[in-house]
Amino acid sequence: MDEFDLIRRITPTETHQRSLVMGIGDDASVYQPHSHCEEVVCVDTMVEHVHFRFDFSTPFEIGFKALAVNVSDIAAMGGTPKYYLVSIAIPPHGDETVVSALYEGMKALADTYQMDLIGGDTVATHSDFIITVTVIGEVSKGKACYRHSAQTGDIVFVTGELGSSAAGLSLLMNELDSPKAVDTAFFLERHKKPQPHIAAGLICSSYSRVSLNDVSDGLASELNEIAEASHVTIEIDANKLPIHPDLPVLRKDWLEWVLFGGEDFVLTGTIPQADWDSFEMQCRKKDIQVKRIGQVKGDQAASVLLKDNEQQTMLMKKGYNHFKK
Amino acid sequence: MDEFDLIRRITPTETHQRSLVMGIGDDASVYQPHSHCEEVVCVDTMVEHVHFRFDFSTPFEIGFKALAVNVSDIAAMGGTPKYYLVSIAIPPHGDETVVSALYEGMKALADTYQMDLIGGDTVATHSDFIITVTVIGEVSKGKACYRHSAQTGDIVFVTGELGSSAAGLSLLMNELDSPKAVDTAFFLERHKKPQPHIAAGLICSSYSRVSLNDVSDGLASELNEIAEASHVTIEIDANKLPIHPDLPVLRKDWLEWVLFGGEDFVLTGTIPQADWDSFEMQCRKKDIQVKRIGQVKGDQAASVLLKDNEQQTMLMKKGYNHFKK
The missing domain is CATH 3.30.1330.10 (PurM-like, N-terminal domain)
Structure with missing residues (x-):
């Protein structure tokens, strides 16, 4: 060469x-x-x-x-x-x-x-x-969104679907019996050509206080970083996490992909309740599928909790509380 | 780890x-x-x-x-x-x-x-x-020193000794019979821990028009880049190139190191004649050993000439005109 x-x-x-x-x-x-x-x-x-x-x-x-x-x-x-x-x-x-x-x-x-x-x-x-x-x-000037900005009462959000990139990787690695009915091309594309959420980040920076991370290492990891930097506890609801409808078809325990898969490159963060309606509307205007997935709780344990119907589990960066790194 | x-x-x-x-x-x-x-x-x-x-x-x-x-x-x-x-x-x-x-x-x-x-x-x-x-x-703002700024009549300079780093590398590779009288530590240091010439660059940027390169690939290569970008011919004098007094002791054809050795990380460039005295004085004040080594000539051949007593040779980026890359 x-x-x-x-x-x-x-x-x-x-x-x-x-x-x-x-x-x-x-x-x-x-x-x-x-x-x-x-x-x-x-x-x-x-x-x-x-x-x-x-x-x-x-x-x-x-x-x-x-x-x-x-x-x-x-x-x-x-x-x-x-x-x-x-x-x-x-x-x-x-x-x-x-x-x-x-x-x-x-x-x-x-x-x-x-x-x-x-x-x-x-x-x-x-x-x-x-x-x-x-x-x-x-x-x-002064409008950057930092991890340390979350406060009690804030709404926790994501700006798009989770778990799709991890599903795409699993398909590539032939780990799945992929049913023909599933749009596998969608998941492969999400893994191979992720789209950064610049427009969503710009909307975030127009508000006075938004904590923000991109989902590179998995939702659990990103929210733990925000919880640690902000000294808050974040509670999310398993039933509110946005996914592609085919995701559960591909894998029974698809929640693993959603929480720990990573490389979705959507944004996750927190915003004051008072700003939520306006924020949601700004996002909708730009076709950004922002979704409310939880709330910041009033204690400084710096942890992330997953509520799944009646169950509550502590989410570590790379797994549930019963896993050790 | x-x-x-x-x-x-x-x-x-x-x-x-x-x-x-x-x-x-x-x-x-x-x-x-x-x-x-x-x-x-x-x-x-x-x-x-x-x-x-x-x-x-x-x-x-x-x-x-x-x-x-x-x-x-x-x-x-x-x-x-x-x-x-x-x-x-x-x-x-x-x-x-x-x-x-x-x-x-x-x-x-x-x-x-x-x-x-x-x-x-x-x-x-x-x-x-x-x-x-x-x-x-x-x-x-507006004070960066570019390669394309050389003009006919400018003085060509370097801000320190040449060839020392290449000599250090040769010593490391055991290519030389190094006489005990020579301060080999000096040359080794020049190769292993080069000092960037930030202070000299700052002085250059205080003048209205200085073309500038750092000597990473060798003097011949750097001056060729300036000659090409500025569409000028640069003539330098082999007898004026600053070297450590021990350099000729280490190698008979030490000029090879000086012209093509590289990694000296001194600066070389051109400055209008009218600014030379002031520039030289500013450098001396900061203990910078700036040396006049040649002049920019009035044709657009974009070449670099080496004058060695009566002889004149065209310097290519990596060798003399009789070498092919």
Whole structure:
């Protein structure tokens, strides 16, 4: 592979952001931040055989997802993504077609949000593909949504269906007898090409106090992080968790996927009761299927409780209270 | 290795930048950019056995250099580094002591510049350590130093000695019969713990028009980049290139190191003749050994010429004109 040829291929021929002063082509990129904004930055790495497999996803889908997981972190702060930088370690089995397709997958998502690729590096490695993406976004000054913002009485919400990505992964791994009646393509798509909830995050940031996480590690894990950071107890209702109607057809204990599956990349968080009706309406206007799933309770135990009819269980980050990590 | 324990260890207990709103501990970090500044961003990856070796350098030194090469890119824009994010792929042979020392090396350099670690990721890999560092800095609005700014008549300069890092690498690889009289520790240090020239870059950015690169790939390569971006011809004088007095003792054709060795991480660039005296004085005040090494010539051939007494040679990025890449 000719590195210079590759760099030429992946360097954008045009850019979206007017605030970009100097893109790829110097020692570093330069942009002018908006004066009423704060900058939001995150980085995430995906490793072949750990986070993705070329026999499960196309290179395009893998690139798309590598950027999506980072854009989702910006969404979880209530921010708007602006720029991204990509460092990619290429093993001997990675040819130029594969590498180009990875970048095309990223570009497809980036174009949706008018994001510009402003930096990166390509290196050779001996074993697996490793893709590291840095995303820079912006949020209006003082309007970022933090995990520590939950308070007693707040309503707990999610911005979309849970468990679909985990179901998709199970289908890919041939763990299920998938009935023909089930729309398996839907679940596969949710796993392979997750859509970050930027629009929902923006609505969240327009309210005075919303705690927020994206569901990357599973609902239980995300709510535990909010409970810990906010020193509150969060109670959710198992019967209110939004799912695709086919999910229970695929697996009897589908609630495992919903609570611990992760990679749904919907947003979950809390909002004051007084703001709920307005928040719900704003979401509906944008076709965001926000759902109320529980409430923040008045003690500081920093725990997450699952109410399932008459039963109450404590949810740990990765399992029920009777599991040990 | 316990990932949570590792994250706890490397998460800063205190931060430097007052503009940091939220550091590590949420989905992304948030900071308030300075209103009179532009943001400067770069990312660079170092791979074990390609860019570093644990039998040549300590983990502390490797971490130091992984951050230094990125900080040097910020210097090459005339910027000040503020924040960094680290993604690290850890192979089975990488134990917690090694990983901690890598972060300590980065922190040692970061503290020099009051930089804060604001994000990162740790993943497992099968073969080699891979360290990806993103650095965010700032530069006063409109004051970044670009490669395309060189013009006919400008003076060409470097901000320090050349070839020392390449000499250090040769010493490490046992390629030389090193005479005992030579201060080998100096050269080894230059290779293992390069110092970014932030102060020099800041002085450059205070002038109206300075073209600038850091010497990472070798002087010939950096000057070719400036010549190409600015559409000028650059002529340098072999007798004026600053070197450590012991360099010629180590190798007869030491000029190879000086022109093509790279990793010196001094800055090279061009400045209008009218600004030279003032620029030189500003540098001297800060103990920066700036040296005039040539001049920008009045044609647009985008080439770099080396004058060596009566001889003139065309310098390609990686060799003389009689070499093919």
